[in-house]
Amino acid sequence: VLTNLSAHKQLEHALQKSQASWYDIVCNCPIPIGVGTVDGKVLYANDAILQLTGYSMEEMRAVNLRTLYVDAQSRLDVLERLRRNGAVRHHQVQLRRKDGSAYWAKLNILPFCHGGERAVLTTLEDITERLKAEEVWRETQERFHGLLEREKDILYTLDPEGKITFVSPAVEATLGYQPEEVVGSSFLSLIPTELHARASAAFQTAIEKGEVSGETILLDKNKQSHSIEYSVGAIRESGEVKAVQGVARDVTELTEARRQADTLRAAVEQSTDGVVVCDLAGKIVYGNRAFAKMHGYTHDELATMRNADLHTQELREEHERRVRLLKERGSWEGENYHVKKDGTVFPAYLSATMLQDSRGKNVGFVAIIRDITKARRIEKELSTYRAKMVQLEQFASLGTCSAMLSHQLNEPLTVVRLALEYSLETLQSTPCPEAVTEHLGAALRGVSKIGSIAKNFRRFARQGVPRARSELDLNAVADHTVRLFQELARRANTTLRLQGFDSLPPVNLRGDISQLFFVLTENAIQAADGKHSHEVTISGDMRNGHIELRFADDCGGIAPEHQARLFEPFFTTKPPRLGTGLGLPVAQDIVSQDGGDIRVESTPGVGATFVVRLPANGTMRDETA
Incomplete structure (x- = not known):
């Protein structure tokens, strides 16, 4: 019996020791653990659950578990799961702390008997932060997929x-x-x-x-x-x-945009016109190759300059005025003067436009500049030719009037002269005062003088202006003519072409051949309407020992009723300010001085060709004739 009592005490001691160890483990376990009844009474809560909820043990025992649920229905759902499954595992529910703040927890509930009474063992896991992290992750994923889709x-x-x-x-x-x-x-x-x-x-x-x-x-x-x-x-x-x-x-x-930009950049850089971009302060931001060459500067030198540096000191004020107009109006164009690096001043035609950003704010300006020195020289040459043409036309007009005057005076003067001579002969056999015969003799001498003057008029009209022969390079004359009329032809939407002049030999002619080219080329260009593209071809060829020049256009031709009168003085189909009707007569006179001839071939609705024949060696006619 003593032995049994001793064994019983040892067992009881071991059990007490085990219970103490279990209690220490549960109390110190980091996992919130609690024991309660099914109806919500708290029997025990370890330190972790007290720390999580903010209650003390005494306060926890005075609280019914139903009040710890944020949603009362959630408590009923937990009890239903417990009844139906015999346990609750990993169930998420929202609970409330002592301070009223809510948190999400994962519940594990196991039923057991405690002192003969049914109880439940509950473990909690605060998953609030994890749920927040999962929500952030989910939103991040949604944003990521949204970004992928967009x-x-x-x-x-x-x-x-x-x-x-x-x-x-x-x-x-x-x-x-x-x-x-x-x-x-x-x-x-x-x-x-x-x-x-x-x-x-x-x-x-x-x-x-x-x-x-x-x-x-x-x-x-x-x-x-x-x-x-x-x-x-x-x-x-x-x-x-x-x-x-x-x-x-x-x-x-x-x-494709880069390709187009490269093409545009190449086009601007290779343009024969100067292109410059400046900021609002006038500093040069960009100048293409032609602009740099035009002014004699390198690109690096231009990058340090202002637009005003390209104008003479005397014209700075005028330049500033034009810049103000450009900023006010948005664009400006006209002629001005620029100065090169070596100080040479040259005339230029400028077209400038303001540059704006995407908001419509002015940020600078771009200008296209053309050196018109050559154009001015050509204009001067054209003016010289036109002045010469006016002189020739005036001379031709005077000659024509002289011939007409001589012809008109000849008949009445002959009648008067014959009448005076007959009267004097009659009076010689009839008594007559001496004063009468003297007066009639004076009248006859006056009529003879008027006849001599009329003959001089006729001789003047036939002889024209004498010129000495000179050697001419027809190729050079034709090339010079094309260069003179290049700009005028461009404005008339007309292309000038030369053919066959390379093979023509030099010729010795008396007529002003350059004036001939001037008249016939200008007439052809003036025949263009300017609305459609046209072509004027000037060609030269050797035919049967003479030179044939052809001035052909596709500008619609000449009406048949006008062709026969083209070389009549003062006949013209041009408006009054464009024609005097003496250009073609002058051309005919120039050709005739060397025994050549000129004719027209025309197809109405298609074009006209003026054909000029000139001697290649001065043998088309006898020079003494």
Whole structure:
């Protein structure tokens, strides 16, 4: 019996010790643990649950568990789960702390008997922060997928063998494929065959060196080409390449825009007109090659200058006035004077326009400048030719009037002279006062003098202005004529062409051939309407020992009723201010001085050709005739 009592005490002591150890473990366990009854009475709560809820043990025992639920229905749902399943595992519920703040917890509830009474063991896990993190992660994922859907660039992932494992939705907008249509295929399937070697080399470079970027061509679903800029990088784990990630951007439109920009830049740089861009302060931002050459500066020198530096000191005030007008009106054009690096002043025609940013704010101006020194010289030459033409026309007009006057006076003077001579003969056989015969004799002498004057008029009209023969290079004359009329022809939308003059020999002629070219070329250009494109061709050829010049245009021709009168003095079909009707008579006179001839060939509605024949060696006529 003593032995049994001793064993019983040892067992009881061991049990007490075990209970103390269990209690210490539960009290110090970091997991919130509590024991309560099914109806909500708290029997026990460890330190972790007290710390989580903010209650003391005494306060916790005075609280019914129903009041710790934020939503009363949640408490009923927990009890229903417990009844139906015999336990509650990993159930999320929102509870309330002593201070009223809510938190999310994960419950695990197991029923057991305590002192013959049914109780439940509950463990809690505060999952508030985890849920918040999951929400943040979910929002981040949604934003990421939203960005992927809105992102125009194609994001993709390749495995080490080059197979596509992921591609963003942008692939549909760019190439017409759904992502699932290309996932699993080689990236080379989207690249033209002729570019496979280069693409494979770039992929291998990314694997070996970590990253690579460049441009390539991708084919869309319809096999249309797209210019692509790409950048890829290798992803490594423990030194081993696990994947290759990259981004591809469709730059087809950008490439075309760059091409157009390059074309525009090349056009501006190669333009024969100067182009300059200045900021609002007048500092030169850009000047093309022609602008730099026009002023004798290098591009680097221009970059340090102001637009005003290209004007003489005397014209600075006028320049500033024009800049003010440009800023007020938005554009300005006209003639002014620029100065070169060496101090030479030259005339220029300028067309300037204000530059604005996307908001319509003025940021500078661009100007196109043309050196008109050559144009001024040509204008002066044209004026000289026109003045000479006026002189010739005046001379021709005087000659024509002289011939007409001589012809008209000849008949009445002859009648008067014969009547006076008959009267004197009659009076010699009839008594007559001496004074009468003297007066009639004086009248006869006066009539004879008027006849001599009329003959001189006629001789003047026939002889014209005598000229000495001179050697002429018809090719040089034709080329000079074209250069003189180049600008006038451009304004009339007409192209001037020369043919055959290279093979013509020098000629010795008396007529003013340059004036002949002037008259016939100007007439052809003036026949153009300016609305449609026209062409004037001046050609030269050797035919049967003489030179044939042809001035042909496609400006509509000459009406048949006018052709027979073209060489009549004062006949013209031009408006009063454009023609005197003496140009072609003058041309005919120039040609006739060397025994040549001029005629017209015309097809109404098509064009006209003036054909001039001149001697190649002075043998078309006898020079003494």
